[in-house]
Amino acid sequence: WPQAVLDGHExxxxxxxxxxxxxxxxxxxxxxxxxxxxxxxxxTVYTMAAPFGAADYIDIARSRYLINRGVGFAxxxxxxxxxxxxxxxxxxxxxxxxxAFNERLDALRATRTWTTVLxxxxxxxxxxxxxxxxIQQFMxxxxxxxxxxxxxxxx
Numbered sequence: 594w595p596q597a598v599l600d601g602h603e604x605x606x607x608x609x610x611x612x613x614x615x616x617x618x619x620x621x622x623x624x625x626x627x628x629x630x631x632x633x634x635x636x637t638v639y640t641m642a643a644p645f646g647a648a649d650y651i652d653i654a655r656s657r658y659l660i661n662r663g664v665g666f667a668x669x670x671x672x673x674x675x676x677x678x679x680x681x682x683x684x685x686x687x688x689x690x691x692x693a694f695n696e697r698l699d700a701l702r703a704t705r706t707w708t709t710v711l712x713x714x715x716x717x718x719x720x721x722x723x724x725x726x727x728i729q730q731f732m733x734x735x736x737x738x739x740x741x742x743x744x745x746x747x748x
């Protein structure tokens with residue numbers, strides 16, 4: 594993560610303890626997560642990704658951040674009606690190949706929309722991640738993304 598920050602990537606808050614709906618002190622846990630990131634990486638946190646996509650985080654995010662990632666599956670259109678505090682995302686299936694990412698990208702380009710890709714872990718890391726994908730397949734899709742054009746075939 595330190596290298597990602599050095600490379601200019603944003604680090605978003607996912608809370609300190611990854612609490613689910615109905616847990617006490619969601620706001621405090623959210624603030625704790627931001628404080629941890631700011632302390633460790635020296636960054637200002639502008640966005641968050643709600644644990645479990647829980648709707649309980651929408652109002653918390655609304656009072657603290659520019660956007661919040663939910664988990665609903667939908668496309669986001671320019672000037673569309675997506676709630677910036679419950680943005681939908683694409684969650685690839687466990688072990689999804691690069692072609693699954695490419696197909697999604699092709700569909701988005703065809704409709705001139707976008708989405709956030711939610712990868713919650715990689716299968717080469719034994720951390721019990723939710724729906725892990727192979728990091729080599731993910732990276733292959735990332736490397737191919739700039740050269741893909743609307744209507745291109747998946748590789």
